[in-house]
Amino acid sequence: MITPVILCGGSGTRLWPLSRRSYPKQFVLLQGETTLFQGSANRLTGPLFANPVVITNSDFRFIVAEQLQEVGIDPGAILIEPEGRNTAPAVLAAALYLSRKDPEAVLLVAPSDHVLPDTAAFHAAVETGLQAVAKGQLVTFGITPPHPETAYGYLELATAPNGGPVPLKQFVEKPCAEQAAEMVADESFLWNAGIFLFKASDILNAFETHAPALIPxxxxxxxxxxxxxxxxxxxxxxxxxxxxxxxxxxxxEKASNLSVVPYDGGWSDLGGWDAVWREGERDAEGVGLSGAATAIECRNSLLRSESDQLELVGIGLENVMAIAMNDAVLVADMHRAQDVKKAVSALKLKKAVQATTFPKDHRPWGWFESLVIGDRFQVKRIHVHPGAALSLQSHHHRAEHWIVVTGTAEVTIDDKVQLVSENQSVYIPLGAVHRMKNPGKVPMVLIEIQTGAYLGEDDIIRYEDIYARGQGAKG
Structure with a gap:
């Protein structure tokens, strides 16, 4: 059986403001009823596959586990990177981990944020790749390009596609527009999808030969x-x-035993809002709408509102992408989709929180978002999953008022434990040791009003935490 290895990092810059460093695009509901990460995990299930190994970071570990649970997938292992070191150390860690159980284990390494709508065709391509893997080859998958694209790297084939694995001649860096058009017209060039298939023993040999310094x-x-x-x-x-x-x-790029399986079943890494527009539903005028968005006499544009407080309206737009969040709005020419990361860089220079932080701050117990921030007060909406509980904690600088609006909260304040139901409230004095828990089977939602001299998330003393987070960790 093949063990999927799902790489789940990301900087969250190309689909800003919906995708951000604290909550990158693979976890966001971009299309359909599942996230890109869930879609990737679903695609890598079936008779061919063992339970997946996921490689992610500490901030995303509970999101990964929660989203896998939502689609009924049990991971084989979730490896936590202490810091991002790019894909080579991640792939090597997975290969070493699996080789300790079976040196001949077959790994399918895939990013977590790609769209491949034809799962059956992809599985057939994987089975084709197994032919080369059996011969000691490292296999990558090349996408038949439907149009010129400057945002992707390319693979140049040594021979014409013949229905099976083809030797690779070379990797080609991201081209300019003229080069991309020439390569699309040449059948020997494919997009580099960054998906690999190989035996653990073969990839470890490749690291020993070409990157031995990574192994220790x-x-x-x-x-x-x-x-x-x-x-x-x-x-x-x-x-x-x-x-x-x-x-x-x-x-x-250094290996001599690399083969390519051409794949033409449809693929996108949704690497920009233009790709989201292209892959999504559009009306007769080429307009894609999502959420609370209205288009009037617009053409070839994307209007998407992720806000529950704002209505996005476009009039007379052409080749425009407009994305609205509660805390940020992007408006840009569709042809400048790859420049969205410049917006993130500009906001970072201004030290704007919107550059990296998602409005909803996800935690292992649920999530919260700030609704209003003022001088010495803050209002939050807090969502707690059924059976989940925040840590037992106290604060030096703030008091809190909790108003339950959905479900029932089990509230601990010092030595007192009480149930607080919908339309009821409770006061947490400054310095009190407290905790909230959702004892029910439906989500619990409350409004929290904080008052005090300092309202930062690091104002926390944690006494007990079922999620084993350290002092100063949020939530």
Whole structure:
């Protein structure tokens, strides 16, 4: 059986403001009823596949577990990177981890944020790739390009496609528009999807040959790692010594045993709002609408509102993408989709929180969002999953008022435990040791009003936490 290895990081810049560093695009509901991450996990299930191994970071670990649970998938392991070191150390860690159980294990390494609508065609391509894997080849998948694209790297085939794995001639960097048009007209060039299939033993041999310096720190990170609430945390000191490098640069571009399986079943990495527009539903005028959005005499545009407080209206727009959130709005020419990351850079220079932080702050127990922030007060909406509980905590600088609007809260204040139902409220004095829990089977929602001299999330003393987070961790 094939073990999927799902790479689940991301900086959240190309689909800003919906995608951000604290909550990148694979976790966001962009299309349909599942997130890109859930779609990737669903696609890698079936008779061909064992339970997936997911590689992510500490901030995303509970989101990963929650979203897998929502679609009924049990992960084989969730490896936690202490810090992002690009794809080469991540792939190596997964290969080492699986090789300790079976050196001949077959790995299918895939990003978590791609769209492949034809699952059957993809599975057929994977089975085709197994032919080359059986011969000791490292296999990558090349996408038949439907149009010129400057945002992707390309694969140049050594021979014409013949229905099976084809030897790779070379990797090609992201081209200019003229080069991209020439390559699309040439059948020997395919988009590089960044999806790989190989045996653990073969990829480890490739690392030993082409990137041997990565092996000691990644091996040490596995050896010094530990289990934490079911997650496998890699050792931080050893991991920090691993070079920050992609698996393409470290190994694949140097390997002589690399084959390509051409794939034409439809693919997108949704690498910009233009791709979201192209892959989504559009009306006769080429307008894509989502959420509370209205278009009047618009053409070839994307209007998307993710706000529950704002109505987005476009009049006479053409080739425009407009994305509205509660805390930020993007309006840009559709042809400038790859420049959205410039907006993130500009906001970072201004130290604007919108550059990196998602309005909903996700936690293992649920999420919260700030509704109003003023001088010495803040109003939040807090959503607690059934059976979940926040840590037992206190604050130095603020008091809190909780008003339950949905469900029932079990509230601890010092030595007193009480149930607070809908339309009831409770006051948490400054310095009181307190906790909220949802004892019910439906989500519990409350409005929290904080008052005090300092309202930062780091004003917390944690006494007990079922999620094993340290002092100063949020929520």
């Amino acid at each position: 720190p990644v091996t040490d990170a596995l050896d010094t790692g530990h289990l934490d609430l079911g997650f496998c945390r890699l050792g931080p000191e050893a991991w920090a010594q691993a070079e920050d490098i992609s698996v393409d640069y470290a190994v694949m």
